Amino acid sequence: MLTQTRTDSDVSTAILSAGERAFAEFGYAGASMRGIARDAGVNQAMIAYYFGSKEGLLHAIMRRRSSFVNAQRDIRLAALRTKGQPTVDDLIEAFLAPLIELATDEEQGGYSYVKMLAVFTHSVDEVAKRVIAENFDGIARRFTDAFREIEPQMTESDAIRAYLLSLGAGIAAVGIAGRAGRMSGQYDHPDTAKLLRAVVAFSSAGVRALMHRD
């Protein structure tokens, strides 16, 4: 059992973390196996040995994080349902909070993973789009269904639009620090948790506006 225990100094874990950082900073196609290997302090052939290929590495990165994030979302969604009818704010917070918590956890590399998701979600790269769909279309569906349960007049298309617009604002928030800092030297960087609480308020109001229009 001890040989199965992995710390951050293990080769494969170092590669996973370096891969997260590289994909977040350069995108899927833009990240290079050579650069990841250098960052992880190993040889490029080690990545092939542990993960087979660049895409194999990406799948391993996703396995390490997304099952945990999605499980937390489902737990929060189930908890809301036991307490009766959730509100729009409840649902959006249940969806975004696990991401907030992971993004705030900078030491463990969670921030890089969340940034990577933000980059991939709006990427044009086929591999990135496929990975996002494989890992998040299921949970997305469970939340769009929940929207429609509390607002039965919404069509499936309405719920998908509400979900994707909220997600778009959430992703903008994750990537916000960079552009905001470039736009103004005076920009006051809030911590991630505070910023994403603002997003929950922003998106909830937006979704309610879509529901009650016309």
Next chain:
Amino acid sequence: MLTQTRTDSDVSTAILSAGERAFAEFGYAGASMRGIARDAGVNQAMIAYYFGSKEGLLHAIMRRRSSFVNAQRDIRLAALRTKGQPTVDDLIEAFLAPLIELATDEEQGGYSYVKMLAVFTHSVDEVAKRVIAENFDGIARRFTDAFREIEPQMTESDAIRAYLLSLGAGIAAVGIAGRAGRMSGQYDHPDTAKLLRAVVAFSSAGVRALMHRD
């Protein structure tokens, strides 16, 4: 004068349009000069002859469209100011409507240009980020200033966040067709103008919620 008149059949214009399509579909780094040349029906060396380099082509693409979009935004903003105090909805519509109109104009390639902007705005590519900043940070500043005029208690950082979250939702809307269609075969694709009217409602409500929080 006649020799200056360009139609879509001109070589340089064909290259510009093919470049827009390629950058929108593959991103800046992912688009290839070979592919663009093939799509435009010319040789790869022609791109170098007319535009110097890949980055030169991108700058030419931006020159063709962004000055027009930003001029329309400034005209709308000035018109609002002559009529007294604009509302949040007014400002967001003034900013997004020129983009809506261009995106709706599929024949002239406006859709590809807007899609390209959406891709570049959340891109990690240094060239893409620089081009976005060069072309849009000025107009962004004029709109964040306008936010603060109607809501003086907002700090500059508040206004930047409101602007970037609204833009994030707007960009999500532009890219929405693809992911929504993949999420559900039942997705009912609204026309671009209708979709982006929904974004104005969504983002306006979101910004108002940020303004009146706590």
Next chain:
DNA sequence: GTCTATAGTTCGATAGAC
């Protein structure tokens, strides 16, 4: 202006020594 051909890089993958 238009074209072919290619120089010079960089990449992912992999063969094979140890």
Next chain:
DNA sequence: GTCTATCGAACTATAGAC
């Protein structure tokens, strides 16, 4: 398990014929 070395494929830029 770890490493060096390299193959083959892509790319941008450009030289130079016509």
